[in-house]
Amino acid sequence: MNLLLLKPDQITQQSATVSGRQFDHLLTVQRAQVGDSVRIGVIDGPMGQGIIKALGSEQATLEITLDSPPPPAIPLRLILALPRPKMLRRTLQSITAMGVKEIYLVNSSRVEKSFWQSPFLQPEALEEQMILGLEQARDTQMPNLHLRKRFKPFVEDELGNIAKGSQALVAHPVTEVPCPINCDSAVTLAIGPEGGFIPYEIELLSSIGFQSVHLGPRILRVEVAVPALISRLFPA
Amino acid sequence: MNLLLLKPDQITQQSATVSGRQFDHLLTVQRAQVGDSVRIGVIDGPMGQGIIKALGSEQATLEITLDSPPPPAIPLRLILALPRPKMLRRTLQSITAMGVKEIYLVNSSRVEKSFWQSPFLQPEALEEQMILGLEQARDTQMPNLHLRKRFKPFVEDELGNIAKGSQALVAHPVTEVPCPINCDSAVTLAIGPEGGFIPYEIELLSSIGFQSVHLGPRILRVEVAVPALISRLFPA
Numbered sequence: 308m309n310l311l312l313l314k315p316d317q318i319t320q321q322s323a324t325v326s327g328r329q330f331d332h333l334l335t336v337q338r339a340q341v342g343d344s345v346r347i348g349v350i351d352g353p354m355g356q357g358i359i360k361a362l363g364s365e366q367a368t369l370e371i372t373l374d375s376p377p378p379p380a381i382p383l384r385l386i387l388a389l390p391r392p393k394m395l396r397r398t399l400q401s402i403t404a405m406g407v408k409e410i411y412l413v414n415s416s417r418v419e420k421s422f423w424q425s426p427f428l429q430p431e432a433l434e435e436q437m438i439l440g441l442e443q444a445r446d447t448q449m450p451n452l453h454l455r456k457r458f459k460p461f462v463e464d465e466l467g468n469i470a471k472g473s474q475a476l477v478a479h480p481v482t483e484v485p486c487p488i489n490c491d492s493a494v495t496l497a498i499g500p501e502g503g504f505i506p507y508e509i510e511l512l513s514s515i516g517f518q519s520v521h522l523g524p525r526i527l528r529v530e531v532a533v534p535a536l537i538s539r540l541f542p543a
Numbered sequence: 544m545n546l547l548l549l550k551p552d553q554i555t556q557q558s559a560t561v562s563g564r565q566f567d568h569l570l571t572v573q574r575a576q577v578g579d580s581v582r583i584g585v586i587d588g589p590m591g592q593g594i595i596k597a598l599g600s601e602q603a604t605l606e607i608t609l610d611s612p613p614p615p616a617i618p619l620r621l622i623l624a625l626p627r628p629k630m631l632r633r634t635l636q637s638i639t640a641m642g643v644k645e646i647y648l649v650n651s652s653r654v655e656k657s658f659w660q661s662p663f664l665q666p667e668a669l670e671e672q673m674i675l676g677l678e679q680a681r682d683t684q685m686p687n688l689h690l691r692k693r694f695k696p697f698v699e700d701e702l703g704n705i706a707k708g709s710q711a712l713v714a715h716p717v718t719e720v721p722c723p724i725n726c727d728s729a730v731t732l733a734i735g736p737e738g739g740f741i742p743y744e745i746e747l748l749s750s751i752g753f754q755s756v757h758l759g760p761r762i763l764r765v766e767v768a769v770p771a772l773i774s775r776l777f778p779a
Contacts, residue, residue: 309762378760401767406759444761488778489724523642523779524614525680526545527770531637534767535774542724542775543759 308332310445311347311357311369312438318349318371323357326366333359333367347371348447350438377447381406381541382493384469388415388500389454390529392425396436398530403440403450405537411469413455415508417500423456458508467515470495477512478536479503479519486520490540498536501529544568546681547583547593547605548674554585554607559593562602569595569603583607584683586674613683617642617777618729620705624651624736625690626765628661632672634766639676639686641773647705649691651744653736659692694744703751706731713748714772715739715755722756726776734772737765 308329317323325333333339341359347369348354354377357369389412390398402410414423426432437450455461473493476486480503497504497512504512509519527535547569553559561569569575577595583605584590590613593605625648626634638646650659662668673686691697709729712722716739723730733740733748740748745755763771 397766401764404761404763404767405771406761443764446761486778522774525640525642525682525779527640528637528679530633530766531640531770534763534770535641538758538771538774539778542722543761 308336308442309346310354310442310447311345312442312447313347313349313371315349315352321370321372322360323347323369323371324366325369330366334362339367345369346445347373348377348441348445349373350441350447351449352447353377354445354447378406378445380408380448381537381543382473383407383537383541384409384411384473384493384495386411386413386466386469386495386497387529387533388413388498388504389418389422390500391419391422392427394530395422395425395427396432398533399433399436399452400440400443401530401534402537403437404444404446405534406444406446406543407537408448408450409469410450411453411455411461413461414458415500416458416505417502428454459511462508462511462515466495466512470516475512475515475517476520477504477509477517478522478532479509480521480526482519482521484518484520486522486536486539488539489542494540496536496540498529498533544572544678545582546590546678546683547581548678548683549583549585549607551585551588557606557608558596559583559605559607560602561605566601566603570598575603581605582681583609584613584677584681585609586677586683587685588683589613590681590683614642614681616644616684617773617779618709619643619773619777620645620647620709620729620731622647622649622702622705622731622733623765623769624649624734624740625654625658626736627655627658628663630766631658631661631663632668634769635669635672635688636676636679637766637770638773639673640680640682641770642680642682642779643773644684644686645705646686647689647691647697649697650694651736652694652741653738664690695747698744698747698751702731702748706752711748711751711753712756713740713745713753714758714768715745716757716762718755718757720754720756722758722772722775724775725778730776732772732776734765734769
């Protein structure tokens with residue numbers, strides 16, 4: 308936790324109250340003492356400093372100053388085939404930590420149906436992972452996360468508008484075109500499941516203007532490909 | 544497993560024998576049948592195709608053709624503060640999958656002493672993770688992995704020679720210099736532990752010519768920072 312990310316209801320004027328996971332982290336990991344200063348931020352708001360005024364047995368009270376903006380979002384709309392549950396949480400944290408603000412988790416032929424039943428897809432569980440990603444990266448802007456359980460209608464009815472005004476790319480090993488480097492404009496990037504999109508899905512994406520691009524001769528797992536692709540498109 | 548990576552002792556002339564983990568994977572994950580063709584490679588050797596000639600209860604026999612070279616290594620010498628054991632395996636797999644061939648796992652003030660006691664540091668355990676990384680990426684060249692339990696003598700007596708003829712960089716959030724993009728020459732990159740190198744360590748690295756570079760305003764976990772840094776330096 309490199310940033311203590313507060314919800315608006317934790318704040319009253321210049322003071323904030325911290326309990327639960329964040330309080331435990333302050334105490335056990337950061338070993339915070341009264342008088343210590345910690346980096347804070349408000350969800351979808353500014354960042355600043357908090358000075359610990361009181362440490363109880365279950366909560367801490369901080370005097371807060373909010374004086375700086377969060378880091379800029381990266382101009383990427385990410386379309387990601389739903390990863391298997393154990394990967395989903397880590398991947399969602401990573402994507403959030405890297406500054407992506409528009410995330411679509413979509414179905415694909417090679418996504419196992421059971422993945423959609425995972426408890427990790429509950430809204431609170433998804434929000435928790437994104438909050439952990441923001442706290443890790445020192446950001447406050449929550450991503451907009453969308454779930455789309457049907458690939459074809461999503462691509463045919465929605466994706467064209469989502470990608471409008473951006474460079475539309477799909478990561479696909481079977482192409483001669485390398486993924487662009489250091490883009491200066493918005494990108495919509497589709498990333499398939501382990502095993503990749505099936506040819507029909509690539510054709511459908513191509514039919515609405517998605518260009519297949521590769522990441523080099525090596526096949527990378529989603530958890531590695533995602534940071535590698537984002538960092539290559541937007542080195543920041 | 545995108546590549547069946549064989550050890551030389553599995554091969555006799557044009558034929559190879561597969562058992563254990565690889566055999567189980569062929570059967571249960573790839574559901575291979577006699578006559579199927581699978582991508583193969585020989586550790587530190589060429590890649591090609593294997594046709595399954597016989598499937599026993601515990602082993603498979605393949606007729607092999609080795610006709611293509613592995614993908615080129617990326618010209619990166621990676622100096623990585625030893626990650627915590629649960630991260631080490633995944634990170635080592637990722638680094639290997641991305642094509643790094645010179646890896647130094649080193650101590651640092653913020654590396655917990657207990658990490659060095661991990662069973663995952665046994666040579667066989669480390670080799671297994673690198674083989675998994677190569678099989679994932681479709682590569683055959685095993686990385687050279689070195690463990691250095693003492694930071695100061697490593698930097699003072701060894702690192703200068705390791706970095707010779709390369710651009711020496713240390714990932715450090717507290718600098719104004721961004722990490723270079725798309726390098727055309729060799730790089731030696733040092734990456735600290737969670738929490739980063741301590742100032743003394745940065746000074747020591749700087750004293751032998753390491754330039755501190757940052758990855759942007761966000762603080763990334765090692766498992767995300769490593770692919771992001773490698774992909775940025777060598778987009779491939």
